[in-house]
Amino acid sequence: MSGPVITPPLETRLQIEGGGYFPVRRVYCVGRNYADHTREMGGDPHREAPFFFSKPRDAVLQSETIAYPPATTDLHHEVELVLALGAGGMRLSPDEALSRVYGAAVGVDLTRRDLQVDAKAAGRPWDAAKGFDQSAPIGMLRPGPAPETGAITLSVNGVQRQSGNLKQMIWSGAEIIACLSILFELYPGDLIYTGTPAGVGAVAHGDVIDAHAASLPALRFEFV
């Protein structure tokens, strides 16, 4: 038997504050979870069940440099609180869901907005808009309960673009995990990007991004 050599992808691991690594299993993302961002995207922010999409595991990375992706002229930043699960389950109550959280980090859901607009108009999937390489930068993971209040901000080259508060989330972290656990069996290593406040916008080569959520370890990277 001959053929191309298949090289298994490297494991995706996140650095944990204080030492050690967190192996990533899956990456779930929540759409429209802050009313002001829902409105800026042309939606109606009443409380419908959260909806989800995914990114590939190897889209996640902790790096000071992020490759500006191909095939877009409208790459958008979305700063988000990211929950990391240390245990899983199905059909979890919100209380059970909270007990599954291992820790939290600040992340950025990078989006090829032009491709997403086209996909929405054509009723097509979002994979190319959301799931490209290096589309999920993330900061250092802090173990312990995820913050439920506190500023969530993003600046580009020192100019603040996004500013919100975690308490403005339409669905709490516990509620998101509970909803997700109806659709999927959750496991340790799963990450959940929990949505972004208003102020999303385009970035360019050379831009430096600073992202913060409450007192979680800050995230800074440059597009190269």
Ligand code: MN
């Ligand atoms: Mn997002």
